[in-house]
Amino acid sequence: GAKWTYTGPHGEHHWSMHYPFCGGSFQSPIDIQTRQLSFDPSLRPIELQNYNLSANEQLTLGNNGHSVVLSLPRKMYISSLPQRYTAAQLHLHWGSSHLPSGSEHTINGHQFAAEMHLVHFNSDRYPNISIAADKSDGLAVLGVLIEIGEYNPVVDHFLKYINGIKYRDQKVQVPAFNIRGLLPTRLDEYYRYDGSLTTPPCYPSVLWTVFKTPVTISLKQFRTLATAMYSSHQQETVPVPMNSNFRKPHYTDNRLVLCSFKR
Ligand SMILES: NS(=O)(=O)c1cc(-c2ccccc2)cc(-c2ccccc2)c1
Ligand SMILES: [Zn+2]
Numbered sequence: 001g002a003k004w005t006y007t008g009p010h011g012e013h014h015w016s017m018h019y020p021f022c023g024g025s026f027q028s029p030i031d032i033q034t035r036q037l038s039f040d041p042s043l044r045p046i047e048l049q050n051y052n053l054s055a056n057e058q059l060t061l062g063n064n065g066h067s068v069v070l071s072l073p074r075k076m077y078i079s080s081l082p083q084r085y086t087a088a089q090l091h092l093h094w095g096s097s098h099l100p101s102g103s104e105h106t107i108n109g110h111q112f113a114a115e116m117h118l119v120h121f122n123s124d125r126y127p128n129i130s131i132a133a134d135k136s137d138g139l140a141v142l143g144v145l146i147e148i149g150e151y152n153p154v155v156d157h158f159l160k161y162i163n164g165i166k167y168r169d170q171k172v173q174v175p176a177f178n179i180r181g182l183l184p185t186r187l188d189e190y191y192r193y194d195g196s197l198t199t200p201p202c203y204p205s206v207l208w209t210v211f212k213t214p215v216t217i218s219l220k221q222f223r224t225l226a227t228a229m230y231s232s233h234q235q236e237t238v239p240v241p242m243n244s245n246f247r248k249p250h251y252t253d254n255r256l257v258l259c260s261f262k263r
Pocket of ligand 2: 091092093117198
C-alpha cells in the first residue's frame with residue numbers, strides 16, 4: 001500500500017487520504033478513563049492455549065519498517081472468547097530514547113513507555129488473517145502496557161536479536177520461548193472495547209483487550225528497542241531511525257469501555 005509514517009507529510013493526520021477507515025469510527029487507540037468504565041461480570045479471565053513454545057521451535061523476527069514483529073505459530077490461540085482467535089504475530093510500539101513514553105493506549109491521560117500487541121484472528125470464521133483483517137469480528141488484539149523498571153528476561157528472548165533486523169525487511173530466525181511470560185500475571189484484569197487497527201488500513205475489526213497491569217523492561221532494554229532499528233532499507237542513503245511509532249488516542253465517542261474487574 002501507500003507509504004505512511006508517524007510524522008511529517010505522511011503522518012497520522014494524513015493517513016485517511018489513502019486509508020479511508022483511518023478517518024472513520026471505532027478507531028484505536030483510546031484514552032482509557034477509569035471513571036467511565038463499566039464493570040462487566042461476564043468478562044472471563046483470558047485463557048491462552050499453547051503459548052508455552054519450546055526452544056526447539058524457531059520464530060521469525062522481522063523489521064517491517066514500522067515495528068519489530070515476531071511471527072507466532074497457529075497452534076497458539078485464545079480459548080476464552082466466543083470463537084477461537086488464533087495467534088498471528090506480536091509487535092511493539094514505543095517512544096524515543098529521549099522521550100520514553102510511547103504506548104498507544106493511555107490510562108487517564110498517562111502514556112506508558114511502550115506497548116506490546118499480540119494479534120489474533122477469528123479462525124472459526126475465516127481461513128487466514130488477511131481475510132479476517134477487515135471483518136468486524138475478524139481480529140482480537142491483546143495489549144500489554146510496558147513501563148520502565150525491572151529488567152525483563154523474557155523480552156530479551158527476542159530483543160537480544162534486534163541488531164540482526166536493524167533495517168526494513170530484514171528478518172532473522174530466533175529460538176521460540178514461553179510467550180505467556182511476556183504477559184502480566186493477572187489475565188483476569190483487563191479493559192475491553194471495540195476498536196480498530198492502530199496502523200493503516202485502520203480497519204474497525206479489532207476486539208481490544210488491554211491488561212490492567214503493566215509489565216516492565218529496564219531502561220537499557222528500552223533504549224535498545226528505541227535506538228536499534230531503522231524504518232529505511234539498509235541501502236538507502238538517508239537512514240530513518242525507527243522510534244515514536246505510536247498513534248495518538250482517539251475519542252471514544254459513545255463507545256462503552258468495559259472492565260473485567262471492580263475498582
Ligand atoms: N497495532 S495493531 O495491533 O492494530 C496492528 C495490527 C496488524 C495486523 C497484523 C496482522 C493482521 C492484521 C493486522 C498490523 C499492524 C502493523 C504494525 C506496523 C506496521 C504495519 C502493520 C498493527
Ligand atoms: Zn500494534
